[in-house]
Amino acid sequence: xxxxxxxxxxxEEIKASxxxxxxxxxxxxxxxxxxxxxxxxxxxxEHAELLVGKINVDEEPELAAAFGVMSIPTLVVMRNGxxxxxxxxxxxxxxxxxxxxx
Amino acid sequence: MIDVLILGGGPAGYTAALxxxxxxLSTTVVERMSAGGQxxxxxxxxxxxxxxxxxxxxxxxxxxxxxxxxxxxxxxxxVTSVELEGECKRVFTTDGVLEARTVIVATGxxxxxxxxxxxxxxxxxxxxxxxHCDGRFYxxxxxxxxxxxxxxxxxxxxxSRICKTVYLVHRRRELRAAKVYHEALFAAPxxxxxxxxxxxxxxxxxxLTGIRxxxxxDNTEKAxxxxxxxxxxxxxxxxxxxxxxxxxxxxxxxxxxxxxxTPVRGVFAAGDVRRKxxxxxxxxxxxxxxxxxxxxxxxxxxx
Numbered sequence: 001x002x003x004x005x006x007x008x009x010x011x012e013e014i015k016a017s018x019x020x021x022x023x024x025x026x027x028x029x030x031x032x033x034x035x036x037x038x039x040x041x042x043x044x045x046e047h048a049e050l051l052v053g054k055i056n057v058d059e060e061p062e063l064a065a066a067f068g069v070m071s072i073p074t075l076v077v078m079r080n081g082x083x084x085x086x087x088x089x090x091x092x093x094x095x096x097x098x099x100x101x102x
Numbered sequence: 103m104i105d106v107l108i109l110g111g112g113p114a115g116y117t118a119a120l121x122x123x124x125x126x127l128s129t130t131v132v133e134r135m136s137a138g139g140q141x142x143x144x145x146x147x148x149x150x151x152x153x154x155x156x157x158x159x160x161x162x163x164x165x166x167x168x169x170x171x172x173x174x175x176x177x178x179x180x181v182t183s184v185e186l187e188g189e190c191k192r193v194f195t196t197d198g199v200l201e202a203r204t205v206i207v208a209t210g211x212x213x214x215x216x217x218x219x220x221x222x223x224x225x226x227x228x229x230x231x232x233x234h235c236d237g238r239f240y241x242x243x244x245x246x247x248x249x250x251x252x253x254x255x256x257x258x259x260x261x262s263r264i265c266k267t268v269y270l271v272h273r274r275r276e277l278r279a280a281k282v283y284h285e286a287l288f289a290a291p292x293x294x295x296x297x298x299x300x301x302x303x304x305x306x307x308x309x310l311t312g313i314r315x316x317x318x319x320d321n322t323e324k325a326x327x328x329x330x331x332x333x334x335x336x337x338x339x340x341x342x343x344x345x346x347x348x349x350x351x352x353x354x355x356x357x358x359x360x361x362x363x364t365p366v367r368g369v370f371a372a373g374d375v376r377r378k379x380x381x382x383x384x385x386x387x388x389x390x391x392x393x394x395x396x397x398x399x400x401x402x403x404x405x
Contacts, residue, residue: 036136
């Protein structure tokens with residue numbers, strides 16, 4: 001499955017998902033975000049059991065604030081509507097996958 | 103077996119790859135994430151000749167594309183350990199073992215942390231190492247930039263356009279930054295330089311509220327209230343994976359002269375990871391070309 005664009009309109013639906021959710025908070029002008037973006041896309045393509053979404057912090061400042069995002073990229077893992085893992089900074093794909101297992 | 107194996111996909115790594123591939127050598131770059139290295143932390147690069155202004159991510163991608171156009175390959179994995187002695191060098195990664203006749207270490211450097219006990223707790227939430235990435239979260243707030251070099255001053259200027267107040271905290275009485283920055287810095291109405299102080303402690307409740315500064319000239323201390331801290335006090339070379347396989351200087355940089363040759367035959371050090379006087383994109387790319395040249399030389403002599 002491809003990466004879903006998450007915004008305030010569809011966020012509740014994403015949050016209610018029975019799947020494990022991976023959210024990528026990013027901005028177009030942020031170099032490290034552009035490094036992580038393709039890795040998150042690969043994970044979305046390779047792992048149908050996940051729901052992967054990306055949130056543009058410029059367009060969705062309320063969502064960014066709700067998650068306490070003060071640094072990008074920030075990756076968030078949610079299960080059953082709860083945040084179980086949050087990390088900031090670019091990291092290799094293997095480390096992102098490890099976050100999802102943790 | 104690969105002719106030239108390059109560790110790290112920043113400007114030194116992909117320039118080495120470009121030159122090695124154009125010399126007809128089989129060339130592979132090992133990169134943990136994505137091309138660009140430290141350049142990706144910079145928004146506008148204005149001192150790479152020929153490009154008036156370019157963002158670091160784009161320049162990194164173009165360097166990769168340039169090398170790959172001549173046949174260089176990229177292996178995406180993290181290097182875990184190395185065996186560099188002998189004619190067959192082995193590099194162990196999170197995705198298999200690579201064997202090569204020469205190795206160019208171009209792993210660059212990471213931002214140096216302040217080294218304070220609670221620092222890790224506030225990374226990305228009060229303590230930041232990339233002003234360009236995180237500055238916008240401090241719109242109309244008060245921040246402190248730590249450092250006095252080009253990066254620190256350019257960060258302070260960038261943040262001054264977003265934040266209410268920017269303190270630049272520097273341990274000396276004069277800036278190390280290039281003169282081109284000085285006038286703009288002293289002209290910025292909302293930037294205040296705090297001379298001759300270092301950060302002793304992060305002050306926090308449930309969020310960062312300020313920093314405690316210690317004077318570098320007497321025994322006084324003072325608290326500086328701020329909402330965020332941007333650390334720009336230099337870099338640390340990435341060499342841990344070598345596990346002592348190559349000698350380093352007292353700051354951890356790999357010992358190699360301008361030929362980039364290390365004391366281990368067939369192994370080269372290029373870019374910011376090498377001991378050198380000036381760490382810039384142009385000096386990294388220069389190292390990459392030189393390293394590829396001497397790697398080719400070494401291979402020719404080996405026959």
